[in-house]
Amino acid sequence: xxxxxxxxxxxxxxxxxxxxxxxxxxxxxxxxxxxxxxxxxxxxxxxxxxxxxxxxxxxxxxxxxxxxxxxxxxxxxxxxxxxxxxxxxxxxxxxxxxxxxxxxxxxxxxxxxxxxxxxxxxxxxxxxxxxxxxxxxxxxxxxxxxxxxxxxxxxxxxxxxxxxxxxxxxxxxxxxxxxxxxxxxxxxxxxxxxxxxxxxxxxxxxxxxxxxxxxxxxxxxxxxxxxxxxx
Amino acid sequence: xxxxxxxxxxxxxxxxxxxxxxxxxxxxxxxxxxxxxxxxxxxxxxxxxxxxxxxxxxxxxxxxxxxxxxxxxxxxxxxxxxxxxxxxxxxxxxxxxxxxxxxxxxxxxxxxxxxxxxxxxxxxxxxxxxxxxxxxxxxxxxxxxxxxxxxxxxxxxxxxxxxxxxxxxxxxxxxxxxxxxxxxxxxxxxxxxxxxxxxxxxxxxxxxxxxxxxxxxxxxxxxxxxxxxxx
DNA sequence: TTGACCCTCAAACGGTCGTTTGAAGGCTGC
DNA sequence: GCAGCCTTCAAACGACCGTTTGAGGGTCAA
Numbered sequence: 357x358x359x360x361x362x363x364x365x366x367x368x369x370x371x372x373x374x375x376x377x378x379x380x381x382x383x384x385x386x387x388x389x390x391x392x393x394x395x396x397x398x399x400x401x402x403x404x405x406x407x408x409x410x411x412x413x414x415x416x417x418x419x420x421x422x423x424x425x426x427x428x429x430x431x432x433x434x435x436x437x438x439x440x441x442x443x444x445x446x447x448x449x450x451x452x453x454x455x456x457x458x459x460x461x462x463x464x465x466x467x468x469x470x471x472x473x474x475x476x477x478x479x480x481x482x483x484x485x486x487x488x489x490x491x492x493x494x495x496x497x498x499x500x501x502x503x504x505x506x507x508x509x510x511x512x513x514x515x516x517x518x519x520x521x522x523x524x525x526x527x528x529x530x531x532x533x534x535x536x537x538x539x540x541x542x543x544x545x546x547x548x549x550x551x552x553x554x555x556x557x558x559x560x561x562x563x564x565x566x567x568x569x570x571x572x573x574x575x576x577x578x579x580x581x582x583x584x585x586x587x
Numbered sequence: 588x589x590x591x592x593x594x595x596x597x598x599x600x601x602x603x604x605x606x607x608x609x610x611x612x613x614x615x616x617x618x619x620x621x622x623x624x625x626x627x628x629x630x631x632x633x634x635x636x637x638x639x640x641x642x643x644x645x646x647x648x649x650x651x652x653x654x655x656x657x658x659x660x661x662x663x664x665x666x667x668x669x670x671x672x673x674x675x676x677x678x679x680x681x682x683x684x685x686x687x688x689x690x691x692x693x694x695x696x697x698x699x700x701x702x703x704x705x706x707x708x709x710x711x712x713x714x715x716x717x718x719x720x721x722x723x724x725x726x727x728x729x730x731x732x733x734x735x736x737x738x739x740x741x742x743x744x745x746x747x748x749x750x751x752x753x754x755x756x757x758x759x760x761x762x763x764x765x766x767x768x769x770x771x772x773x774x775x776x777x778x779x780x781x782x783x784x785x786x787x788x789x790x791x792x793x794x795x796x797x798x799x800x801x802x803x804x805x806x807x808x809x810x811x812x813x814x815x816x817x818x
Numbered sequence: 819t820t821g822a823c824c825c826t827c828a829a830a831c832g833g834t835c836g837t838t839t840g841a842a843g844g845c846t847g848c
Numbered sequence: 849g850c851a852g853c854c855t856t857c858a859a860a861c862g863a864c865c866g867t868t869t870g871a872g873g874g875t876c877a878a
Contacts, residue, residue: 372825391621394866404827409867411825487769495770516771517787524759525752531762532755538718539726540747556748564795603855625836635857640837642855 373411375401380422385471389419389480416480423482426471427490444504445562451498452526452561453554459530460545460553498522505562506569514568522561529553604642606632611653616702620650620711647711654706654713657699658720675735676793682729683757683792684785690761691776691784729753736793737800745799753792760784 379401383392394408394415401407412418442450475482498519506515529536529545537543610632614623625639625646632638643649673681706713729750737746760767760776768774 388621393864395864404825405829405866406827406868407825415866484769487766491766492770514787517784518791520759520767521756521788521791524756524763526755527759527763528751528755532758535718535722536751538715539723553748556745557752559798560749560752560795563798564791567790567794624834626834635855636836636859637838637857638855646836 372401372403372407376403376407376411376418377422377425380418381426381471384419384422389415394418419480420482423471423475444501445558448498448501448505448522448562449554449558451501452522452558453551455494455523455526456529456550456554456557457547459526460550495519495523502565505565509570510568518561518565518568521564522557525557525561603632603634603638607634607638607642607649608653608656611649612657612699612702615650615653616699616705619705620646625649650711651713654702655720657702675732676789679729679732679736679753679793680785680789682732683753683789684782686725686754686757687760687781687785687788688778690757691781726750726754733796736796740801741799749792749796749799752795753788756788756792 376397380392380397383397383400386392387396395405397418398405398407408415408418412421499515502519502522503510503515506518533545543549607628611623611628614628614631617623618627626636628649629636629638639646639649643652730746733750733753734741734746737749764776774780
């Protein structure tokens with residue numbers, strides 16, 4: 357209707373396929389796979405109802421492609437390897453801060469983290485792809501940091517549980533946001549609040565980790581924590 | 588078909604209305620509000636399609652009633668007030684243990700915790716009821732414990748953040764179970780594992796809390812923690 | 819100019835959903 | 849026995865869903 361389509365594909369800027377991917381990402385993230393309708397997606401993308409089936413086969417195909425796109429975006433953010441020269445507590449702080457920002461920041465391409473959080477609660481089948489491409493390396497990175505903090509003598513299952521405790525604190529703020537804002541209407545998730553939250557979780561976790569350290573590591577960690585708190 | 592219904596309502600044991608509530612609880616918990624179908628619920632309850640509309644008005648009315656029933660069950664479990672004579676760290680341990688068991692235990696009336704976890708991610712409107720009846724008092728109970736541990740000089744927002752860190756660790760195991768079992772196929776959630784998990788979260792959190800204590804409280808807590816770990 | 823191919827379009831298809839309908843059976847008080 | 853009420857039943861209704869169809873305009877090489 358509005359668009360006469362007499363121009364070459366690259367004219368308007370986004371081809372129909374790309375607009376569908378973008379619109380689908382937001383709508384899938386907001387409503388979940390089942391509750392999102394192809395009519396909504398096509399309408400927001402300014403495309404015809406049949407466009408999804410033409411470009412992606414079916415709704416599930418569109419979802420899979422959106423999901424792979426989200427995974428590739430998430431992978432781009434994993435540039436944390438450059439931090440490997442830093443001391444482990446500082447790497448933990450950055451890891452938590454980046455993860456929280458990734459989960460909570462209401463920035464422009466924020467829908468892919470929502471999408472992933474949805475997939476956690478209600479797997480649709482592409483979950484295994486997600487785990488392999490994004491979650492497992494991300495979680496492994498955290499485990500490496502925790503292991504470096506705890507020292508080499510702490511068994512792997514303890515390291516894993518500690519890493520889970522840290523991830524859980526972060527994810528909770530995302531998954532349970534509807535509850536949290538009702539419990540505390542003052543709660544906001546701007547950049548400053550996210551940084552404060554990251555600082556809290558880092559302090560809480562670094563201190564909590566000392567419970568599982570051999571005594572020698574505890575003293576090193578306490579000194580590092582005191583330095584960090586005074587910075 | 589199977590049931591001739593020539594007997595009085597109390598004969599078989601459960602009236603149609605009760606069977607609907609029970610079946611709906613499980614199905615809503617497993618599939619969510621949208622994905623659950625009234626045909627599924629009626630079929631499992633051995634009732635006619637029209638039974639839901641007759642007894643509850645519509646699907647939403649059934650959901651609300653199921654939810655209130657779940658809330659009342661959860662309230663029954665809140666008998667933790669008898670613990671108020673115990674020292675705060677022990678109260679925290681019991682709180683975490685009970686909460687984890689409530690979330691993870693695959694026992695018989697387990698669907699109401701699943702149902703609530705679902706409502707957190709995808710509020711349907713009865714969420715506000717839930718918050719008032721169950722979550723707020725539960726969370727307030729935790730805040731009281733944390734406040735008792737941290738001492739009276741620690742500001743309320745710090746207490747609240749610490750309580751959130753603790754709840755987050757617990758809820759994470761429930762919400763992200765699909766991920767966790769894929770990351771670690773050995774993971775199980777039997778009674779013993781839940782107890783071990785509760786012990787881990789308690790130790791991690793009690794230690795993490797010391798980061799926010801005045802020095803006087805830290806020494807008291809360290810002694811209590813050492814006692815608890817040697818028990 | 820022609821024909822093959824790509825893409826878009828309005829319209830409809832088959833299926834499933836929540837809900838409604840109206841008949842029918844059982845029970846209770848008169 | 850009978851009227852009134854409660855409950856259950858099979859069947860259908862209308863709405864919405866994902867998907868398919870077939871026509872038609874567009875581009876581009878031959």
